[in-house]
Each structure stands twice: as structure tokens, then as C-alpha cells.
Amino acid sequence: MSAHTLRNDTGLEAPMTRSAAAFLREQRVVPGGSMRHASWFAPHPPYAARGEGCWIIDLDGRRILDCANNFFSLAHGHAFPPIVAALTDAIAKGTAFGVPMEAEIALAETLRARNPRLEQTRFCNSGTEAVMAAIKGARGVTGRHRIAKFEGCYHGSYDHAEVSLESRPEEWDDAAGNPASIAYAKGTPPAVLADTVVLPYADADRCAAILKREGPSLAAIILDPQASKAGMVPMPAAVIAAVQQACARDGIMLIVDEVVNFRLGFGGVSPLFGLEPDFVTLGKIIGGGLPVGAVSGPAARMAVYNHAAGKPKVALGGTFSANPLTMAAGLASLAHYDEAAVARLNGLGEMLRQRVNAGLAAAGLPGRMAGAGSLFRLHPGARKIEDYRSARPLPAEAEALPRIHAAMLGAGILLTPNCSGALSTPMGEEQVVLIADTLIKATIAEFQA
Ligand SMILES: Cc1ncc(COP(=O)(O)O)c(C=O)c1O
Structure with a gap:
């Protein structure tokens, strides 16, 4: 990818953000411009400048609600x-x-x-x-x-x-x-x-x-x-x-x-x-x-x-x-991840799944959110998910998931590239409602497109 392919969705040349510039620089010295296969997504991820509780502040000063939590490894978000x-x-x-x-x-x-x-x-x-x-x-x-x-x-x-x-x-x-x-x-x-x-x-x-x-x-x-x-x-x-x-x-x-x-x-x-x-x-x-x-x-x-x-x-x-x-x-x-903290975070996860699933059902959409405790994953299809084979996105879903992921990021929420995530202890009901409602909106928009 060259600088010329970093375009926004209007097809016009995107303003060269600091994250985009960092990605172009990284591509020269790192294969694929990413240190990790799983954490790259098109056109490029935002580059973090620092973290603060459940937020990432990227190089361009944008605050992003972090549901990836370094692939579920952060129970307490950033700089706890x-x-x-x-x-x-x-x-x-x-x-x-x-x-x-x-x-x-x-x-x-x-x-x-x-x-x-x-x-x-x-x-x-x-x-x-x-x-x-x-x-x-x-x-x-x-x-x-x-x-x-x-x-x-x-x-x-x-x-x-x-x-x-x-x-x-x-x-x-x-x-x-x-x-x-x-x-x-x-x-x-x-x-x-x-x-x-x-x-x-x-x-x-x-x-x-x-x-x-x-x-x-x-x-x-x-x-x-x-x-x-x-x-x-x-x-x-x-x-x-x-x-x-x-x-x-x-x-x-x-x-x-x-x-x-x-x-x-x-x-x-x-x-x-x-x-x-x-x-x-x-x-x-x-x-x-x-x-x-x-x-x-x-x-x-x-x-x-x-x-x-x-x-x-x-x-x-x-x-x-x-x-x-x-x-x-x-x-x-x-x-700080004691029994009370585990129970509280698991409760927030349950709230998230229920809210998303109720919202998708109310909109007549086939998808559902799976997961347990503080972990969640969106499945955009209607079939029963019970194993790797049924969970593997069908071709149309494999195209929809990156768009939902991008819509979430556009709204300031980072999921993992397959639209899964983990909550962290700095989050509360306010963040859960924000994640759920943004995800419902992004999924409805995807299916209506
Ligand atoms: C279930 C499971 N086991 C093992 C690993 C490997 O851990 P690491 O990335 O620290 O090598 C992962 C990483 O995501 C994982 O999800």
C-alpha cells in the first residue's frame, strides 16, 4: 500500500493523519507494516500515543474506547x-x-x-x-x-x-x-x-x-x-x-x-x-x-x-x-481483580450481551452476540453457533465484519478485527450502553446497506 491508497470512503485523498504517517513509516521496516498478524486491519490501525483507563489516546489525539484490551489481556484497562x-x-x-x-x-x-x-x-x-x-x-x-x-x-x-x-x-x-x-x-x-x-x-x-x-x-x-x-x-x-x-x-x-x-x-x-x-x-x-x-x-x-x-x-x-x-x-x-470485581465485570458483560441481542432482535436482524463474563463476540449470521465450523464467517459475513469493525472505530470504539472484545474494570454501565447501542446501529446499517 502506498500513500496514494490511504483514501477515505469518499474516495478523496484522506488527510495524512499521524497514524497514517506512522503506518507508512512502519511498512518500510516491518513486513506488512505490523508486528502482529492479528492486530492489523485495513487501511491501518490507529497508533496509540498513550492509554488512560478504558481509553486509548491515539497519535492524533482521538479518544478511543478500548474493547480490545490488548487481546483481552488487560483486566483494568490502561495505566491502572x-x-x-x-x-x-x-x-x-x-x-x-x-x-x-x-x-x-x-x-x-x-x-x-x-x-x-x-x-x-x-x-x-x-x-x-x-x-x-x-x-x-x-x-x-x-x-x-x-x-x-x-x-x-x-x-x-x-x-x-x-x-x-x-x-x-x-x-x-x-x-x-x-x-x-x-x-x-x-x-x-x-x-x-x-x-x-x-x-x-x-x-x-x-x-x-x-x-x-x-x-x-x-x-x-x-x-x-x-x-x-x-x-x-x-x-x-x-x-x-x-x-x-x-x-x-x-x-x-x-x-x-x-x-x-x-x-x-x-x-x-x-x-x-x-x-x-x-x-x-x-x-x-x-x-x-x-x-x-x-x-x-x-x-x-x-x-x-x-x-x-x-x-x-x-x-x-x-x-x-x-x-x-x-x-x-x-x-x-x-x-484488584477480586471476587467482587470479577462479579461486577461479568455482570456488565451480561448486560452488554442482553442489550445487543435484544436490539438486534427488535430490528429483525439475524445476528447475535456470544460470549461469557466480560468477553463478547458478534456473530452476524442467523445459524446456531456451536463450534469452529458454524462460527466461521460465511463469505458475505467475512465482508460485513470489517465494515462493522470500521464503523465502530469511526464512532470511537475499538473491537478486535473479528468484532469481539473484553470489558475492563474502569468501564461502567455508561460505557456498556455506548458499546451496545453503537454496535446495534453499526449492524443495522450494515444489513440495510
Ligand atoms: C487461548 C489462548 N491460548 C494461548 C494464547 C497465546 O498467548 P500469547 O499471545 O501470550 O503467546 C492465546 C493468545 O491470544 C490464546 O488466546
Whole structure:
């Protein structure tokens, strides 16, 4: 894209905003002009100058209500004063040591106090790393190397976790009618596909049948019970039961990916679904806005990483793992995301979904808003959403969603590019009403166009 293609919707040359200028500059030194695949959208995102509570102030001085919250990683929005204070204090003491600090103990204790199953923890720097660590941990416990994951579900960019992330309808089923293992990145080693079994998110019988056949060779089953890419709808209880039965029967490790959905409950999402994971992967809000990941679980499982008696079955390290800034921000974030805060934010999420769904129904529109707690996702179609396949936008919807996203941004509200979002604690009913009414208006305008 050149400067000449940055046009406004009248077709006239747009005034060269500071964000546009920054994008043109970034394109020269960064492929695609964006550091992150998921956070780019056409013609270019606004560039943030700073954040303030639930607002982003962009380079052009525009105030944008932030519902993306760095892909759901900010429970308290931007520059939350207790996090700023904790970071200011921590940064003055030094940012990285090759010896431990007490803050890492405190954050691990905080997780354990919120959910006793998070008995022991190792911190790392991203959710991707946490998933990789958990999968390696499961392999270390079982001595097996294959894993199973659910079709369309995102768990970061570790090779096995990426399989069938965005498979297309023509490649969905294998010869036996089961979800096929499809490479996401070009050049994925064939062994990765052979070693990754793909499960259907909403079909308990098929899931049980696949696990009956494959179970004895599996090290782990990884699942997110309210997966965004599977529509942000709950995984059916019967599927969860099939998974837990297979794990118990065949000695498979259950990994629950709570990188996003930890925010749904005070103790995270596993207790809400009756899940009993061997490993839990965490990230996002537990780092208070700094890079973070964690693998956590019962001490008997976490022993796989224990080096006290020499080289562990699985060695975990990382130069900046459990760095003091992340630990300080994470502690402040979770201290202020207590049971009352979780309940309040979940209530606002419920209000948002109800208001949007009532508004769309009143306008006779087919769409609906899915989600749980403080997370939401707009589906513009009329069909029942129950898994990745049904949630995958049809061609017309794939064209409508960016227009709705752009209309929202035009009205000063940032969603993620697929029109999902997360609320943050600085928001109140006023913001929820604004988000809902703007989204209803944008959706009506899209359907009437
Ligand atoms: C469910 C889930 N797991 C893992 C990850 C990877 O986390 P990170 O981006 O910190 O590597 C993400 C990121 O969005 C996620 O949504």
C-alpha cells in the first residue's frame, strides 16, 4: 500500500493523519507494516500515543474506547494506578536478576489461593510458551509424544497447537469423516500433523470414538472450554465428559488453556466447567499488562519440571521468566481483580450481551452476540453457533465484519478485527450502553446497506 491508497470512503485523498504517517513509516521496516498478524486491519490501525483507563489516546489525539484490551489481556484497562505504582516501585529496584525475587513466590501463591488446583506454577513470558511448556510437561509425564486439540481453537503459535487452526471447508474432514489435521503455517513438518489429533468441539459421540482409538498414544488433550475461535460458546458438557473419561482411562494429561478465560472466574475457568486439569496454561491478565505466561497444576504433575534431583524430565527456563516487573504488575492486577470485581465485570458483560441481542432482535436482524463474563463476540449470521465450523464467517459475513469493525472505530470504539472484545474494570454501565447501542446501529446499517 502506498500513500496514494490511504483514501477515505469518499474516495478523496484522506488527510495524512499521524497514524497514517506512522503506518507508512512502519511498512518500510516491518513486513506488512505490523508486528502482529492479528492486530492489523485495513487501511491501518490507529497508533496509540498513550492509554488512560478504558481509553486509548491515539497519535492524533482521538479518544478511543478500548474493547480490545490488548487481546483481552488487560483486566483494568490502561495505566491502572495500582499497577503504575507497583511498576514504579519495582523498576527502581532493577529489572532482571539471575537470582529469584520474592514477588514470584507471591504471584504463585496468589494463583494457588484462587484455585487450589494451581498448586505449583512456573512463569514464562507468553501464553504460547506456557502451552509449549505444558505439552512438553505432559510428554514428560507420559513418555508419549502425540497430542489432541479441538478444531479451530487457538492456543498460540507452537507447531502442534496451531494444527487445524483455520482449516477451510474443503479440507475439514478426513476420509473417515473426522476432523482432518491441517497445517496452519506453510512448511509445517508432516510429523507435526501425524502427531496432532483434531477433535470436534461440539460432537461428544465422535469425540469419544476418536479418543477411544487414539487415546492410548496421546500425551495430552488441550482444550479451552469457551474458545473464542469456536464462537466463544461453551464446550458442551458431554464433550468435556468424553475428554475426562478418556484421560482417566488412558492416562492422558488434560491441559486446560486459561490464557484468555482465566478472567471469567475468580479461580479461573476450570472450576466453572468442573474441569480437573493436570496442567493449566495461563497468561494475559495475570501479568497486569506485561508479557507473561505460566504453566500451573497439582504438585504431582509439576514435579516433571523439578530439577532438585538433577536434570528434570522436562527442563524449563527463560532469561526473563518471572521477571520482577511482570510479577509486580501481575500481583497488582490480580489484587484488584477480586471476587467482587470479577462479579461486577461479568455482570456488565451480561448486560452488554442482553442489550445487543435484544436490539438486534427488535430490528429483525439475524445476528447475535456470544460470549461469557466480560468477553463478547458478534456473530452476524442467523445459524446456531456451536463450534469452529458454524462460527466461521460465511463469505458475505467475512465482508460485513470489517465494515462493522470500521464503523465502530469511526464512532470511537475499538473491537478486535473479528468484532469481539473484553470489558475492563474502569468501564461502567455508561460505557456498556455506548458499546451496545453503537454496535446495534453499526449492524443495522450494515444489513440495510
Ligand atoms: C487461548 C489462548 N491460548 C494461548 C494464547 C497465546 O498467548 P500469547 O499471545 O501470550 O503467546 C492465546 C493468545 O491470544 C490464546 O488466546
